[in-house]
Amino acid sequence: MTADVMTFWFRHGLVQPIGERTGRGKHLQFAYTEANIAAIMLQLRDFGANIDAMKSIAAIYRSAIRWAEENNLSWMQAAALSTYVNMLVAHGGVTLPSASISDFRDLRRAIEDFESSDLGKLLTDDLKEIAQREKFSGIWGNCETFVEIAIQPLRLEETPTTHFYRTPNGWKRHLAKAGQFYARKDGVYASIALDVLAILHRVWAEPKTSEATLVTTSEPAR
Known part of the structure; x- marks a missing residue:
């Protein structure tokens, strides 16, 4: 990322530092999730997305980060919760049958x-x-x-691509086949597909120097 791009993004709120800028010559500090968002934004920029589309997609991630903070969730806790919910979905637990969960033998065993x-x-x-x-x-x-968005991958694995598509009510994000299903449901037949894990793997496992570098906090994904 060049210094000019970094400055432009900062002025338009595409990257958001921790706290307020205190003066010229001062290093800005960013949460490590901002480095991840910036890496995804670079890919969208190379793809040809305009600044408004990039800001809308970044807002999807920032909304999720705020949600996790409001629920006091670490990355590991969120991963556990996501896995649990996906198990319920896979077993038809659309209404979260917590009271009668023992009636679902396979689900009970899986949990x-x-x-x-x-x-x-x-x-x-x-x-x-x-x-x-x-x-x-x-x-x-x-x-x-x-x-x-909160992962710091040091190992590259095969994962679904992430799809972003625009609707009259704004941009949406879904994974792989779910992205296709919901896009069709919304009457949209074109989307942007990103290999997010591979993008973030380059940030943490293959770091490169550039004219402008995000100074991030060292908070690990817990």
Whole structure:
């Protein structure tokens, strides 16, 4: 990223520092998630997206980050919650049948196996309450998005692409086949597909120097 691009983005709010700028010559400090957002914005810029589209897509990620902060979720807790919800969906638990969950034998066994794993041990009753309270909509719209943007991948794995598409009500984000399904449902037949994990892998596993570098906090994904 060149210094000119960085300055332009800063002036238009595409990258957002921690706190206020205090004067000339002072380094701005950014949350590590801002480095991830900036990396995705670079790909969108290379693709030809305009500044308004980039700001709208960045806002999707920032909304998810705020949601995680409001629920006091670390990356690992959000990953556990997202996995739990996906298990419920896979077993038809559209209404979160917490009261009758024991009636779903396969689901019960799957949850027990998950809760015995390292990630599953983070699945507290408080996290389950978030899933119950938000009835899936907040989980899909925020939890999964936060897990994606808050990761610091040092290993590259095969993952679904992330699709962004524009509707009259703004830009939306979905993963892979879900992106195709919801885009068609919204009457949209063109989208931008990004390999987000590969983009973020380059940030953390293959860092490169440039004219302008985001000075980030060293907060790891917990």
